[in-house]
Amino acid sequence: MTKELSYPLIALNFKVYLEAIGENAIKLSRIAEEVSKEYGVCVMVAPPPLDLAQVVKEVEIPVFSQHVDPYKPGSHTGSIIAEEVKAVGASGSIVNHSEHRLRLADIGMVLERLRETGLTALLCTDTVETTKAGAALSPEILAIEPPELIGTGIPVSKAKPEVVTGAVEAVKRINPRVHVLCGAGISTGDDVAKAIELGTEGVLLASAYVKAKDPKKLLSGMAEAALKAWERR
Amino acid sequence: MTKELSYPLIALNFKVYLEAIGENAIKLSRIAEEVSKEYGVCVMVAPPPLDLAQVVKEVEIPVFSQHVDPYKPGSHTGSIIAEEVKAVGASGSIVNHSEHRLRLADIGMVLERLRETGLTALLCTDTVETTKAGAALSPEILAIEPPELIGTGIPVSKAKPEVVTGAVEAVKRINPRVHVLCGAGISTGDDVAKAIELGTEGVLLASAYVKAKDPKKLLSGMAEAALKAWERR
Amino acid sequence: MTKELSYPLIALNFKVYLEAIGENAIKLSRIAEEVSKEYGVCVMVAPPPLDLAQVVKEVEIPVFSQHVDPYKPGSHTGSIIAEEVKAVGASGSIVNHSEHRLRLADIGMVLERLRETGLTALLCTDTVETTKAGAALSPEILAIEPPELIGTGIPVSKAKPEVVTGAVEAVKRINPRVHVLCGAGISTGDDVAKAIELGTEGVLLASAYVKAKDPKKLLSGMAEAALKAWERR
Amino acid sequence: MTKELSYPLIALNFKVYLEAIGENAIKLSRIAEEVSKEYGVCVMVAPPPLDLAQVVKEVEIPVFSQHVDPYKPGSHTGSIIAEEVKAVGASGSIVNHSEHRLRLADIGMVLERLRETGLTALLCTDTVETTKAGAALSPEILAIEPPELIGTGIPVSKAKPEVVTGAVEAVKRINPRVHVLCGAGISTGDDVAKAIELGTEGVLLASAYVKAKDPKKLLSGMAEAALKAWERR
Numbered sequence: 001m002t003k004e005l006s007y008p009l010i011a012l013n014f015k016v017y018l019e020a021i022g023e024n025a026i027k028l029s030r031i032a033e034e035v036s037k038e039y040g041v042c043v044m045v046a047p048p049p050l051d052l053a054q055v056v057k058e059v060e061i062p063v064f065s066q067h068v069d070p071y072k073p074g075s076h077t078g079s080i081i082a083e084e085v086k087a088v089g090a091s092g093s094i095v096n097h098s099e100h101r102l103r104l105a106d107i108g109m110v111l112e113r114l115r116e117t118g119l120t121a122l123l124c125t126d127t128v129e130t131t132k133a134g135a136a137l138s139p140e141i142l143a144i145e146p147p148e149l150i151g152t153g154i155p156v157s158k159a160k161p162e163v164v165t166g167a168v169e170a171v172k173r174i175n176p177r178v179h180v181l182c183g184a185g186i187s188t189g190d191d192v193a194k195a196i197e198l199g200t201e202g203v204l205l206a207s208a209y210v211k212a213k214d215p216k217k218l219l220s221g222m223a224e225a226a227l228k229a230w231e232r233r
Numbered sequence: 234m235t236k237e238l239s240y241p242l243i244a245l246n247f248k249v250y251l252e253a254i255g256e257n258a259i260k261l262s263r264i265a266e267e268v269s270k271e272y273g274v275c276v277m278v279a280p281p282p283l284d285l286a287q288v289v290k291e292v293e294i295p296v297f298s299q300h301v302d303p304y305k306p307g308s309h310t311g312s313i314i315a316e317e318v319k320a321v322g323a324s325g326s327i328v329n330h331s332e333h334r335l336r337l338a339d340i341g342m343v344l345e346r347l348r349e350t351g352l353t354a355l356l357c358t359d360t361v362e363t364t365k366a367g368a369a370l371s372p373e374i375l376a377i378e379p380p381e382l383i384g385t386g387i388p389v390s391k392a393k394p395e396v397v398t399g400a401v402e403a404v405k406r407i408n409p410r411v412h413v414l415c416g417a418g419i420s421t422g423d424d425v426a427k428a429i430e431l432g433t434e435g436v437l438l439a440s441a442y443v444k445a446k447d448p449k450k451l452l453s454g455m456a457e458a459a460l461k462a463w464e465r466r
Numbered sequence: 467m468t469k470e471l472s473y474p475l476i477a478l479n480f481k482v483y484l485e486a487i488g489e490n491a492i493k494l495s496r497i498a499e500e501v502s503k504e505y506g507v508c509v510m511v512a513p514p515p516l517d518l519a520q521v522v523k524e525v526e527i528p529v530f531s532q533h534v535d536p537y538k539p540g541s542h543t544g545s546i547i548a549e550e551v552k553a554v555g556a557s558g559s560i561v562n563h564s565e566h567r568l569r570l571a572d573i574g575m576v577l578e579r580l581r582e583t584g585l586t587a588l589l590c591t592d593t594v595e596t597t598k599a600g601a602a603l604s605p606e607i608l609a610i611e612p613p614e615l616i617g618t619g620i621p622v623s624k625a626k627p628e629v630v631t632g633a634v635e636a637v638k639r640i641n642p643r644v645h646v647l648c649g650a651g652i653s654t655g656d657d658v659a660k661a662i663e664l665g666t667e668g669v670l671l672a673s674a675y676v677k678a679k680d681p682k683k684l685l686s687g688m689a690e691a692a693l694k695a696w697e698r699r
Numbered sequence: 700m701t702k703e704l705s706y707p708l709i710a711l712n713f714k715v716y717l718e719a720i721g722e723n724a725i726k727l728s729r730i731a732e733e734v735s736k737e738y739g740v741c742v743m744v745a746p747p748p749l750d751l752a753q754v755v756k757e758v759e760i761p762v763f764s765q766h767v768d769p770y771k772p773g774s775h776t777g778s779i780i781a782e783e784v785k786a787v788g789a790s791g792s793i794v795n796h797s798e799h800r801l802r803l804a805d806i807g808m809v810l811e812r813l814r815e816t817g818l819t820a821l822l823c824t825d826t827v828e829t830t831k832a833g834a835a836l837s838p839e840i841l842a843i844e845p846p847e848l849i850g851t852g853i854p855v856s857k858a859k860p861e862v863v864t865g866a867v868e869a870v871k872r873i874n875p876r877v878h879v880l881c882g883a884g885i886s887t888g889d890d891v892a893k894a895i896e897l898g899t900e901g902v903l904l905a906s907a908y909v910k911a912k913d914p915k916k917l918l919s920g921m922a923e924a925a926l927k928a929w930e931r932r
Contacts, residue, residue, distance in 0.1 A: 018772035022786040050752050050764075050783045065749075067777020073717035075906065077798040078766020078779070084749045087721040096337060099776040103334040105380075108363040130341040132369035136407060137362055147338075174369060174407065207774065251539035255553040283519050283531075283550045298516075300544020306484035308673065310563040311533020313544070317516045320488040330543040440541065567802040570795060571846075574829040596807040598835035602873060603828055613804075640835060640873065 003062050003091055005120060006042040008226040009202035010192070010219070011143070011181060013066060013094065016048045017210045025051035026058050028209070031216045033059040039223035042202075046094055049080060053088040064122060065093040067100045070109035082113040092120030095139065098147040104133070111137055122204070124183065128166040135174040142171060143204040145183035153208070155191035156184045157198055168199035188218075189225030196229035236295050236324055238353060239275040240412060241459040242435035243425070243452070244376070246299060246327065249281045250443045258284035259291050261442070264449045266292040272456035275435075279327055282313060286321040297355060298326040300333045303342035315346040325353030328372065331380040337366070344370055355437070357416065361399040368407040375404060376437040378416035386441070388424035389417045390431055401432035421451075422458030429462035469528050469557055471586060472508040474692040475668035476658070476685070477609070477647060479532060479560065482514045483676045491517035492524050494675070497682045499525040505689035508668075512560055515546060519554035530588060531559040533566045536575035548579040558586030561605065564613040570599070577603055588670070590649065594632040601640040608637060609670040611649035619674070621657040622650045623664055634665035654684075655691030662695035702761050702790050704819060705741040707925040708901035709891070709918070710842070710880060712765060712793065715747045716909045724750035725757050727908070730915045732758040738922035741901075745793055748779060752787035763821060764792040766799045769808035781812040791819030794838065797846040803832070810836055821903070823882065827865040834873040841870060842903040844882035852907070854890035855883045856897055867898035887917075888924030895928035 012032055014020035020028055025047040036043040046064040047055040056063045069079040085093055095110050096102045102110065107123070114121045123139035125131040126147050134142050144167040149156050157164055164182050171178050179202075182195035187208035195203050203222075212218040245265055247253035253261055258280040269276040279297040280288040289296045302312040318326055328343050329335045335343065340356070347354045356372035358364040359380050367375050377400040382389050390397055397415050404411050412435075415428035420441035428436050436455075445451040478498055480486035486494055491513040502509040512530040513521040522529045535545040551559055561576050562568045568576065573589070580587045587605035591597040592613050600608050610633040615622050623630055630648050637644050645668075648661035653674035661669050669688075678684040711731055713719035719727055724746040735742040745763040746754040755762045768778040784792055794809050795801045801809065806822070813820045820838035824830040825846050833841050843866040848855050856863055863881050870877050878901075881894035886907035894902050902921075911917040 013776060016770070016772055016775050016778055016780050016783060018782065021772065021783050048783050049748055049777065049779050050787050053749050054752060065777070071715070073715055073720065075798065076715050077712060077793065077796040077905075078748065078764070079715055079799070080748055080777070081715050083717065084715060084720050084747050088749050094776065097776040098338070099774065100778070101336040101338050104329060104337045104340055104363055104366060105331070105334050105359050107337055108360055108366070111362070126338050127341055129344070129370055130337055133337060133341070133366035136365035136369040206776075246543060249537070249539055249542050249545055249547050249550060251549065254539065254550050281550050282515055282544065282546050283554050286516050287519060298544070304482065306482055306487065308565065309482050310479060310560065310565040310672075311515065311531070311546070312482055312566070313515055314482045316484065317482060317487050317514050321516050327543065332541065332543040333545070439543075562803060564804070567804050569800040570803045570806055570829055570832060571797070571800050571825050573803055574826055574832070577828070592804050593807055595810070595836055596803055599803060599807070599832035602831035602835040 003060060005044065005062050005091070007179060007201040008196060008230045009042045009044060009181065010222055010226060011044045011046070011122065011202065011204040012209050013046045013204060013206040014048055014210055015206050017207070020210045021048055022051065025055055028215060029055045029059045032219065033061045035216060035219045035223050036061050039220065039227060041223040041226055043219070043223070052090060056089040062091040065090055066097065068093040068095065068110050068114065070102070070106040070113065072113070082117040082119055086117040086119055090119070092122060095121050095123045097124045098126060098145055107137060111139055128163060128170055131167040132170045132174055135171040135178050138175055139178060141179045141181060143181040143183045145204065149184035152185050153187045154185045155187065155194065157182055157191055157194040159185065161198055164195065164198040164200060189221035192222045193225040193229040196226060196233065202226065236293060238277065238295050238324070240434040241429055241463045242275045242277060242414065243455055243459060244277045244279070244355065244414060244435065244437040245442050246279045246437060246439040247281055247443055248439050250440070253443045254281055255284060258288055261448060262288045262292045265452065266294045268449060268452040268456050269294050272453065272460060274456040274459055276452065276456070285323060289322040295324040298323050299330065301326040301328065301343050301347065303335070303339040303346065305346070315350040315352055319350040319352055323352070325355060328354050328356045330357045331359060331378055340370060344372055361396060361403055364400040365403045365407055368404040368411050371408055372411060374412045374414060376414040376416045378437065382417035385418050386420045387418045388420065388427065390415055390424055390427040392418065394431055397428065397431040397433060422454035425455045426458040426462040429459060429466065435459065469526060471510065471528050471557070473645060473667040474662055474696045475508045475510060475647065476688055476692060477510045477512070477588065477668065477670040478675050479512045479670060479672040480514055480676055481672050483673070486676045487514055488517060491521055494681060495521045495525045498685065499527045501682060501685040501689050502527050505686065505693060507689040507692055509685065509689070518556060522555040528557040531556055532563065534559040534561065534576050534580065536568070536572040536579065538579070548583040548585055552583040552585055556585070558588060561587050561589045563590045564592060564611055573603060577605055594629060594636055597633040598636045598640055601637040601644050604641055605644060607645045607647060609647040609649045611670065615650035618651050619653045620651045621653065621660065623648055623657055623660040625651065627664055630661065630664040630666060655687035658688045659691040659695040662692060662699070668692065702759060704743065704761050704790070706878060706900040707895060707929045708741045708743060708880065709921055709925060710743045710745070710821065710901065710903040711908050712745045712903060712905040713747055713909055714905050716906070719909045720747055721750060724754055727914060728754045728758045731918065732760045734915060734918040734922050735760050738919065738926060740922040740925055742918070742922070751789060755788040761790040764789055765796065767792040767794065767809050767813065769801070769805040769812065771812070781816040781818055785816040785818055789818070791821060794820050794822045796823045797825060797844055806836060810838055827862060827869055830866040831869045831873055834870040834877050837874055838877060840878045840880060842880040842882045844903065848883035851884050852886050853884045854886065854893065856881055856890055856893040858884065860897055863894065863897040863899060888920035891921045892924040892928040895925060895932065901925065
């Protein structure tokens, strides 16, 4: 196992669900580590902010912050800054999640801060248009998540496949080095397979994993589906 | 004279300076119209919000809103929406000015609202990176304004010419139909000429015009310089 | 008729409904003026931002802005400032509407700006707790609107009478000079009567008036109910 | 030593200064604990977010979060919520710091969230007017910090003593159970003494401690001055 990112990638956003706070953050991260090890598929976890440091110590998979503010170290109160994310040993950060939207200028600054501190950026966008803008900003990873589908269990890969393929094509044209993930509504191995078939290199999901009755079973199914779809590409 | 945009373009943001409110908004807009007519150079004005409707009635040059919110008509209070900007007869809107930054997702929505209502978007960005993102969003016009230079009288074209040329090149590569303006610190005819020499199609300025002792003289000098630089291209 | 405020007060927020933009803003304001004249009840209108100046010219009733930003005149783009609201002849402004929430420090600044420019503040709050805070800030008028009821047609006076009476009592204790209005879900004369019976001095409503099939009939019924309830106090 | 709050109180906001991240957060917190023990004066520390959990484990003094978002556990990304602050063992949270201003409605919600989770609220305000509003919201502690003095080394207790006394009086009138601290520009034992003489029950400071050449010496001087001033009351 390793903290390095590889593809296909299953990225797990724990949000601040009660099921993902404190001991649960550790438990859900350990399961992710186990599945990653078993299947040889990269699984990344993004625990709630105050559990980030502890999770990093507990598992040997990539751990991300859920958010970073566009500030340098200094006179800012209650902000999560890149230097601190780095200091606790995390690998990168989600940026501009639909539940934590940033101003364009601030996204520019956050990406710069992450680059300077050696952290990986996973930038979220919502439409083909903003995905183009996102690609132009050159994050390592870009996740397209139409916000109307988040938490619905209706995968964007099924509800709006043209958004996914449109986003993938646009990104390849503007910056082919950007890895594209598919988010919003991903809740089964089938959804993961479909996402990869549409040209993405993985998925970003949250509630389906955090609230699963059997998170290990769910994630194992996803890892298996991801591998198979990946081989068929 | 006409409400159509053409290039080179001198865009005047009146902000909410006391010198640009009420009767002053009309006066400064009429001077802009006169200079535009005299020199045959397109001059656009963006008066304070509550004076927008009246200014549109008074002059035959393009009039822009300074801002538009990312909403459709409906249950929103105190917002400036595209439909109302259109209804009062304005030609377009400044979007994401450094004094009114928007979230990336909202910029996407605002540009869509402007397109749907037949309004022209003048999108502001601050760095070469965010200018690339801006170009990917396909506004008609893009103004690059490093915020640290706004209101300083130090033109970006002199202080950071590489930002301007970098932005122009990046825009041409990503979307060559986008017109690039140079903002921040433009205060003389020389600054305007220099901006056009660096590859832009005009300038966006505010305090230098609004607070000029003799706005007509200043704007005439800028119009003349713009024309000469434009011919040399 | 007069631009002076008196009580009971019926305050009409036009929001940016399509039915309230441009000519419709004038039409709905004229109806408000007619009803106000006919019944001798004060009716205030808050038209969409870009129609504010024109509406002020057309009617002899109090006209309010829907929002004011916490800035002095100067280098601010796309902001609505107190000086401009005053310059177009409006009487005051709604502050902190649930669709345009402000930070506490900014509410403090906006109220100061309104006082300095001779404008009347109608501050919106959402709970008994924030209403206490609102009263401590000494606006002329305070409207309590539980946001979950806005636009529902379920009046707060019926759904949560204890919120209204709690707010009225708290305000009287902290600052008895503040006039309390009842907002959210007000859609009939009965709702208006009930609001006044609970101790308020009027109502703030939006969609019920703007989207009424017969706005004059609706408002007349409200004016009549307001007067009767007022006499019974 | 104890995690209970008592007065006089010296509250130390570490912000996200480089000097206060990671190991430094622990070190500065241990010094605070030592001084607290030695002088019997309550010292509270608010470390950077990602270091909060670790600091709580290391010291036996009250530890606060620098910020809390107005959300319940659930579908929120990158937010700091009361339940997680409680779960890591912290005692409370700073709310509405001038570098993290909240909307009035959100302050209402945050205070409710803190009460429900058994955490103590330290609410920051900036003027006598917003301090009144703050007092009406009934936080346990209220810190008045005119933002123009933060980080200047000019104590509000000297620059604007009338703001401090005005705030203290207003708070006592509206809610006498609220403890008032004095913030902004506190950098010496004298400043602490002066703040207490003006009627406050302690101070909130940041850079003076975090960036002190000898933090222990500085804090010891403050603790001593606080005790003496407290006895003279």
